[in-house]
Amino acid sequence: MGIQRGHRARPLEWLAEKFIFLVSLSAILMVFLIFLFVAREALPIFFGKTDTALVQKVIPPDEMDTLSPAQLQQYLELTPEQFASMDKETLKSLMEVKQEQLDEIPANFRNDPDARVNTTEWRYLLLPHKWSGYDKPEYIWQPVGQIQKYNIIPLFVGTLKITLIGLFFAVPLAVGAAIYVSQLARPHVREIVKPTIELLSGIPSVVVGFFALLVMATFLQKIFGYQTRLNAFVAGIALGFAVIPVIFSIAEDALTSVPRAYTQAALALGASRWQTAWQIVLPAALPGVFAATVLGFGRAIGETMIVLMVCSASVMSWSIFDSARSITTTIAAEMAEAVSGGPHYRILFMLGALLFAATFVSNMIGEVVINRLKLKLEGRR
Amino acid sequence: MNTITPPEYLPEKPSAQGRHFRAEKFDFWSFCFSGLTGLATLFILGILAVILLNILINGWRGLSWHFISTIPKKDFFDVNTTGVLPMIVGTTIRVFVMTIFVLPVGVITAIYLTEYAPNTSIVTRVIRAAVNNLAGVPSIVFGLFGLGFFINFVGKNLDTLFHNPGAVWGQPALIWAALTLAVMTLPVVIVATEESLKAIPPGLREASLALGATKLETILKVVLPQALPGIMTGGILAVSRAAGEVAPILFTGVAYYMASLPTHLTDQFMDLGYQIFVLSTQSPNIDQTRPILYATVLVLLILTFALNIVAIFIRARVRKKLRALG
Numbered sequence: 001m002g003i004q005r006g007h008r009a010r011p012l013e014w015l016a017e018k019f020i021f022l023v024s025l026s027a028i029l030m031v032f033l034i035f036l037f038v039a040r041e042a043l044p045i046f047f048g049k050t051d052t053a054l055v056q057k058v059i060p061p062d063e064m065d066t067l068s069p070a071q072l073q074q075y076l077e078l079t080p081e082q083f084a085s086m087d088k089e090t091l092k093s094l095m096e097v098k099q100e101q102l103d104e105i106p107a108n109f110r111n112d113p114d115a116r117v118n119t120t121e122w123r124y125l126l127l128p129h130k131w132s133g134y135d136k137p138e139y140i141w142q143p144v145g146q147i148q149k150y151n152i153i154p155l156f157v158g159t160l161k162i163t164l165i166g167l168f169f170a171v172p173l174a175v176g177a178a179i180y181v182s183q184l185a186r187p188h189v190r191e192i193v194k195p196t197i198e199l200l201s202g203i204p205s206v207v208v209g210f211f212a213l214l215v216m217a218t219f220l221q222k223i224f225g226y227q228t229r230l231n232a233f234v235a236g237i238a239l240g241f242a243v244i245p246v247i248f249s250i251a252e253d254a255l256t257s258v259p260r261a262y263t264q265a266a267l268a269l270g271a272s273r274w275q276t277a278w279q280i281v282l283p284a285a286l287p288g289v290f291a292a293t294v295l296g297f298g299r300a301i302g303e304t305m306i307v308l309m310v311c312s313a314s315v316m317s318w319s320i321f322d323s324a325r326s327i328t329t330t331i332a333a334e335m336a337e338a339v340s341g342g343p344h345y346r347i348l349f350m351l352g353a354l355l356f357a358a359t360f361v362s363n364m365i366g367e368v369v370i371n372r373l374k375l376k377l378e379g380r381r
Numbered sequence: 382m383n384t385i386t387p388p389e390y391l392p393e394k395p396s397a398q399g400r401h402f403r404a405e406k407f408d409f410w411s412f413c414f415s416g417l418t419g420l421a422t423l424f425i426l427g428i429l430a431v432i433l434l435n436i437l438i439n440g441w442r443g444l445s446w447h448f449i450s451t452i453p454k455k456d457f458f459d460v461n462t463t464g465v466l467p468m469i470v471g472t473t474i475r476v477f478v479m480t481i482f483v484l485p486v487g488v489i490t491a492i493y494l495t496e497y498a499p500n501t502s503i504v505t506r507v508i509r510a511a512v513n514n515l516a517g518v519p520s521i522v523f524g525l526f527g528l529g530f531f532i533n534f535v536g537k538n539l540d541t542l543f544h545n546p547g548a549v550w551g552q553p554a555l556i557w558a559a560l561t562l563a564v565m566t567l568p569v570v571i572v573a574t575e576e577s578l579k580a581i582p583p584g585l586r587e588a589s590l591a592l593g594a595t596k597l598e599t600i601l602k603v604v605l606p607q608a609l610p611g612i613m614t615g616g617i618l619a620v621s622r623a624a625g626e627v628a629p630i631l632f633t634g635v636a637y638y639m640a641s642l643p644t645h646l647t648d649q650f651m652d653l654g655y656q657i658f659v660l661s662t663q664s665p666n667i668d669q670t671r672p673i674l675y676a677t678v679l680v681l682l683i684l685t686f687a688l689n690i691v692a693i694f695i696r697a698r699v700r701k702k703l704r705a706l707g
Contacts, residue, residue: 016597017497024493025504026486027511027571030564031518037529038522176421184415185422193422195693200429202689204625206654207678210661211432214671241432244425274411295517302519304628305654309662328521328628335528335632352525356518363517367510 035356042350045120045343060099120343125152141325143334143344150347157317158232158324162307163300165236165320166243170300171293173240174247178289181248182255183263183277194252201245209309212238217310224321232324235310239300247296254288254370255281257377284377291369298362302355304328327351433682440679443672449680455638458660458670465677470642471555471650472684475630476620478559478646479566484616486563487570494571495578496600516568520628527561527633549647556646558634565629566619573618573696577611578604580703614695621688625681627654653681 043049067075072091073083075098086094117124128137131149142149181193217234226233258281266276282289311323331348338345451464490508498505536551543549581604589599605612627635636649637659643650657677664670 013595013597020489020493020497023486024490024498024508027490027508027515027567030567031511031514033530034518034522034526034564037534038525041525041529041533173421173425176418177425180415180418180422184418193426195697196429197422197425199686199689199693200425202621202685203432204627204654204681204685206625206627206657207436207682208432210657210674210678211435213661214667214674215435241428248425272408272411274408274415278414298517302517302521304519304521305658309658328519331521331525332628332631335525340533349525349529352522356522359517359519359522360514363514364510367513 035353038349038356039353042346042353045346045350048121119148119150120347125150125347127151128153141330143347144337148344150343152347152351155325155327155330155351159301159326159328161232161318161320161324162235162239162311162326163297165233166239166300167293167297169237169240170243170247170296174244174292174296175251175289177244178248178251178255178292179277179282182252183281184273197248198245200241201249203241204305205242205303206305206309208238208241209306212241212306213309226321228321228323230311230323231321232311233320235307235324235326236320238306238310239303242303242306243296243300246299247292250292250295250366250370251285251289254285254292254373257288257374258284259377285373287369287373291366291373294362294369295366298359298366301326302328302359304332308332327355331355436675436678436682439671440675440682443676444679448673448676452640452642455640457638457656458664458666458673460669460673463673465653465656465680467639467642467651468653468656468677469680469684471635472624472653472681474643475555475559475562475634475650475652476623478556479562479623480616480620482560482563483566483570483619484612487567487615487619488574488612490567491571491574491578492600492605495575496596496604512568512571515564516572518565520565520626521631523561523565523629524632526564527557527629531557531560532633552647553632553634553636553649554647555634555643555650558630558650561629561633562623562626565626566623569619569622570612570615573615574608574612576696576703577608577614577699580611580699581607610695611699614692614699617688617692617695621685621692624688625654625685627652627658630655653677653684657681 069083075095123129128139129149129151130137131140131147139151139153140149141151141154177193177197181190181197185193212234213230216238217229220234220237221229224233262280262284263276266280267273271279307326308329311325317324331352334344335348338348448464449469450466451462452466453459453463457463490512494505494508498508532551532553536548536554536557539545539550540548585603585607586599589603590596594602630652634649635652635655637651639649639651657674660670660674660677661667664674667674
């Protein structure tokens with residue numbers, strides 16, 4: 001170390017080194033902060049602190065003194081800071097307002113059993129519920145209205161549906177192209193094709209969404225002749241466009257990193273180029289192709305604008321020609337109208353936290369698999 | 382397996398292409414499958430060509446100087462009077478402010494990772510894992526982060542600190558959108574800079590150290606000037622990525638309509654990508670507004686693609702250098 005640092009300006013060097021080290025920690029800090037602050041806004045949902053029950057027991061303002069401060073704060077739906085900043089008079093007038101509000105609830109809701117339940121409890125979020133007016137228990141995401149229904153299962157199904165369609169479309173194409181470019185194409189073809197495909201990832205997703213909405217939706221409807229023009233199928237294919245370059249570049253890297261000796265040995269034994277690519281190179285690089293798919297999956301479930309523009313109705317259906325609404329779309333479309341700090345807002349943040357966790361896991365798996373593959377291939381070289 | 386036998390044995394001709402002569406016999410299935418992978422490649426290139434040509438041909442007609450240099454009136458769906466000046470300005474400024482934040486942090490992190498970090502230490506591995514993870518976080522989650530952290534936490538606290546009567550910092554603003562994008566593009570800058578730092582021959586560093594320069598002097602005066610093209614690539618890639626992103630700015634600063642250009646960091650702004658979203662989903666008559674929609678898309682594409690192609694070009698040169706080093 002002494003020799004490396006040279007002999008002059010030691011204290012300054014030391015300071016600079018520490019500074020550089022501290023700045024480089026910012027990436028860790030950011031990941032940490034993202035998780036912390038997205039989850040922070042969602043915490044009340046996890047701990048069951050939100051209440052959407054429309055009909056509550058009315059507490060007359062005169063009985064204010066019988067309540068503990070915590071109860072009062074919850075009753076008036078205030079944050080601790082707001083509560084602390086108010087004097088007794090303000091609180092009393094708020095209680096009068098609250099009483100009037102509760103009195104104004106229409107009679108038909110007053111007798112509705114659904115108006116008495118807290119729809120942000122886990123069983124309403126995850127399990128089907130027989131809402132009044134429906135004949136059987138159903139999964140419903142309907143955050144606007146007197147009785148807000150927050151079942152997140154339709155969003156999961158929608159996300160999964162669109163993502164899987166996208167992957168079924170993108171993986172064969174991208175892996176096929178990766179095999180062609182890395183194993184079969186001539187060098188000068190490769191030099192042109194590879195950056196061109198990577199250029200596809202430079203198209204902003206809002207432009208892909210626009211293209212899918214205006215051009216592709218009509219075109220695909222003519223071919224397949226389905227009913228709804230904008231559906232999960234169109235969204236999935238458009239999503240595929242966005243995922244192809246991701247899968248292609250990782251798979252191509254993995255295929256190229258297979259040692260030349262493998263290929264040369266196979267060719268020398270009389271295998272054709274295709275047989276070599278399919279039976280020797282692809283199996284050796286298979287973990288890399290798998291990682292490419294996993295990372296493509298992470299990219300696909302996080303994609304927002306394409307799905308937001310192409311389809312948006314939250315219907316609970318497994319049919320690929322029905323509309324669907326993904327988690328990302330829901331957050332993007334509804335955050336603007338959600339009241340800051342309200343249950344809807346909190347649930348959207350919770351969805352964001354879940355999304356973050358899902359991509360975090362898929363990234364980790366992808367990274368680990370790729371690193372192992374690299375070690376293995378380098379070790380054998 | 383073989384359903385078709387090769388027609389006849391041809392004496393092998395010496396090939397002009399050196400390593401690509403075909404020693405193998407003609408194999409039907411090999412031919413088919415190779416063809417399929419070739420078709421997949423062609424199909425992807427075809428999609429790219431169709432998207433680009435479609436936008437270029439349709440967008441060209443709507444593009445005019447008037448369109449680029451006009452601030453639209455309240456109703457920007459009107460084909461004749463609308464313009465994209467505030468959107469171009471908004472997108473440019475938010476990306477520019479982002480660059481100011483992301484470049485120093487990204488470059489310094491890359492310097493640490495290549496020049497200082499002990500390769501085996503846990504901290505280094507955690508930093509690398511964090512960078513990779515940051516690259517994979519969905520863009521909408523960055524939007525939520527911007528809202529939850531920058532606006533609701535940092536902004537609100539700044540307001541309390543300065544005793545602002547209303548919300549000045551604690552609301553969607555240019556600065557928060559730029560900072561959110563800076564967090565999002567951090568990995569892009571780090572990876573590109575690291576690549577270019579690795580491409581610099583170790584001999585240069587050793588020579589500088591042998592002449593008595595300190596490590597910091599070596600980095601500042603020898604390594605960084607050499608790495609400049611790579612750092613520029615990183616910056617350009619980050620800019621082109623950020624210019625097209627809409628999801629992170631949805632809740633952190635974009636405005637549906639503003640009568641004037643943004644002048645302060647706490648102003649909201651209009652944005653090209655968001656404008657494309659609005660024009661294509663909320664237009665009262667999509668057939669009528671189609672020309673301006675296409676023209677807006679073309680403007681955004683020109684902006685991002687021009688940058689991308691420059692970056693790819695510089696990057697190819699850096700990679701060649703890297704390969705020459707072995």
